Amino acid sequence: MDVLGNLLDGFGHALSLQNLLLAVLGVTIGTLVGVLPGLGPATTIALLLPLTFVFEPVGAFVMFAGIYYGGMYGGSTTAILLNIPGETASIPTTMEGYPMARRGRAGAALATAAIGSFVAGTISTVVITFLAPGMSNIAKLIQPAEYFSIMVLAFVTVTSLMGDSIVRGLSSLLLGLTIGMVGIDQMTGQPRFAFGLPELYEGLSVVALAVGLFAVAEAVSTAASRHRPQQAPVTVEGRIGMTRDDWRRSWKPWLRGTAFGLPIGSLPAGGAELPTFLSYNVEKRLSRHKEEFGQGAIEGVAGPEAANNAAFSGVLVPLLTLGIPTSATASMLLIAFQIYDVQPGPRLFDQQPVLVWTLIASLYLGNVMLLVLNLPLIRVWVKLLSVPTALLTAAILTFATLGVYSISQSVFEVLIAYGFGLLGWVLHRARYPVAPLILGAVLGPLMEVQFRRALAFSEGDPSVFVTRPVSLAILLVAAACLIGPAIVRGRARASAPPPPAETP
């Protein structure tokens, strides 16, 4: 297990001319789609997933790493210029980045986001390189009962962090788990929830689910609100770059953001929301320019963007070593792995060393490409923001359909994706978060496997989850995460007037 040797091997694979071109292509298309308003990184990946299938796995994952970073960077561009967060983790960026852009400092905001993401991404990738193989060895020791409990913990923390109601988050999650169970049971061959439809025996395609919930739902939502005035993007004036003062005010937030994002993201409970909000609050408290916060303080862009990127890299640790995704974007990555019949988890590093190390090497590459390509090209990306909404929405639906059809060659799956699009829109209107739904659908089948293995070892005794000390401890932490916020919120509600309705 020589990490550096493996990494060099990975670079050897990633640096072939074909793979380099795929990385450039991935970053470019990822940014291109990610920049479009309303399309967060998860939607971007859902839309672009089909494009990677035609390449062999290694090439596809190199391209994928590019799309991942490009999509994220595109998301922060929309947050800064349009005040539209592509996902919850980008909200802090909108709070400072958009005011900066309106004051004519868009160039500096975009630059600090890009450079901060690069710094955070690179540091995190280095840490992951050394941390992940070790974690993978620890993960091999985990028994089914504990595995199940860790998944419960991941579900609970992710759900209680997303959206404003734990009940609605859990409803969404459990619906996702149900969707994941549709089809023939892997162990017994028994069809479940198929309602006699042979089309459903294979299960509901997670690609159709993701494309529907993210891309189609976004289009329906645009149609539903079409008479509302559209927000014009802020123009980018002056040069893209930072003054000496900007650098002085940015570098510490970048590092602090990384320090929040990486460890929290690496936990099988994290996600990217918590570290970005933490980073925002800490920068606000530490800043010598407190009065600027809310009016466009550069620290408020630099910190959360770094935290976001670090968390996104950190999320790869539980994903690769445990097979547990802790964000919507990570779920999309897991789906990509599964399409290639690769199951991330403790054995991944042993079974697929070439794939894993090439993927890690391409994370370094993706980061560099992003900085090299995007800073000079920002003005090109910004032009995309002026594409009329009507054409944009039509294009999103076209690509969503093409994606689902090209994978499945089935009109039925396309209709399923549309159906999920409507479901996603209805849930969004009723303020139910959709990320837990995806998480449940993707992780549910794996969770059931561990559940049944644990019960098989205990010969059917369900107390196994609470009599094994480690499993019990994890479940207690999960229970605390579930009940704690409810109590805090209950107290806050009792003592304060109800908060204004949240605008999604």
Next chain:
Amino acid sequence: MTQRIVSAGFLLAAVVVLVQAYAIPQGNGYQAVGPRAFPLLVGGALAVVSVIGLVQAFRAGAGAGAQDAEAEETHWPSVLMLVAALAGYALALVPAGYWQATTVFFAVVARVLGSRKVLRDVIVGLVLALATYFLFDRLLGITLPPGLVRLAI
């Protein structure tokens, strides 16, 4: 209002899940847990959570009115027309052919969303449809429905 309907929908879903889960045969005696246990667990949890959600949605009462402000502004004709366009597109995809159906669909959706430049929309749609058709069908080798008119190239 939306929240009440949706939370009721969740309760209904929970009932369906539980009924369907009960209908799953227990499987043979060799396994400690058959294919039924996990669905029952999930269905039960969904029932509990959705009952709480329903109670919350109805208790919110007048306060929920403000939260639904967005819902009241929903432009239903656009949503219904979009749904019709999607259904038509999915059904026409194979018989009419990929690029033909896509061109029409693109222009229709743009129109539904308020565009009034029909010619531009058709041209953009056609270019997009042909470009993706050639990329996927000819370059990447993913077969898309050709429809009646086969392109010579």
